[in-house]
Amino acid sequence: xxxxxxxxxxxxxxxxxxxxxxxxxxxxxxxxxxxxxxxxxxxxxxxxxxxxxxxxxxxxxxxxxxxxxxxxxxxxxxxxxxxxxxxxxxxxxxxxxxxxxxxxxxxxxxxxxxxxxxxxxxxxxxxxxxxxxxxxxxxxxxxxxxxxxxxx
Numbered sequence: 001x002x003x004x005x006x007x008x009x010x011x012x013x014x015x016x017x018x019x020x021x022x023x024x025x026x027x028x029x030x031x032x033x034x035x036x037x038x039x040x041x042x043x044x045x046x047x048x049x050x051x052x053x054x055x056x057x058x059x060x061x062x063x064x065x066x067x068x069x070x071x072x073x074x075x076x077x078x079x080x081x082x083x084x085x086x087x088x089x090x091x092x093x094x095x096x097x098x099x100x101x102x103x104x105x106x107x108x109x110x111x112x113x114x115x116x117x118x119x120x121x122x123x124x125x126x127x128x129x130x131x132x133x134x135x136x137x138x139x140x141x142x143x144x145x146x147x148x149x150x151x152x
Contacts, residue, residue: 015075022072029064036061050122055104058130062100066093066137073144080146089143096136103129 036058039045070093077086102109103126 015078018075019072022068022070022075025068025071026065027068029061029066029068032057032061032064034061052108055122059101059104062134062137063097066097069093069137069141070144073141073146077146082144083146085143086146089140092140092143093137094140096133096138096140098133099136100130100133103133 035042035044036054036056039054039057070090074082074086074090102111104122106126106129107121
C-alpha cells in the first residue's frame with residue numbers, strides 16, 4: 001500500500017513536456033495554416049482562385065493550432081482541477097472550429113447559395129465565417145489560461 005507519490009519536480013517536468021508538445025503542434029499548425037492561406041508565398045499556388053485543397057489545408061492547420069493550443073494551455077493547470085471557465089473554453093475551441101469548417105466548406109456541404117454548384121467558391125461570407133470561428137477559438141483559448149497561477 002506504499003504507493004510512491006510523484007514529486008512536484010516530476011509534475012513540472014511532465015507539464016513542461018506537454019507545453020513543449022503543444023507549442024510544437026501549434027507551430028506545425030501555423031505552417032499548414034499559412035500554406036493554406038497564402039500558397040503563393042511558397043510557390044504552391046496552382047490557380048488564381050481559392051480551391052478545395054487550399055481551404056482544406058487551411059482548416060487542417062487550424063485544427064493543429066487548436067489542438068496544440070489546448071494541450072499547451074491545459075498543461076499549465078498541472079494537477080489542479082480546471083475551472084468552469086476553462087471547461088467552457090475547451091468547448092468554445094471545438095465550437096469555433098466547427099463554425100470554421102462549415103463556413104469554409106459550405107460549397108462542398110451544399111449549404112452555399114451560388115450559381116454553379118460544381119465549382120467550389122470561397123467568397124466573403126465563407127471568409128467571414130472562418131474569421132468568426134477563429135474569434136470563438138481565441139476566446140476559448142483565453143478562458144483556458146490559469147490566471148490564478150500567474151499571480152504566484
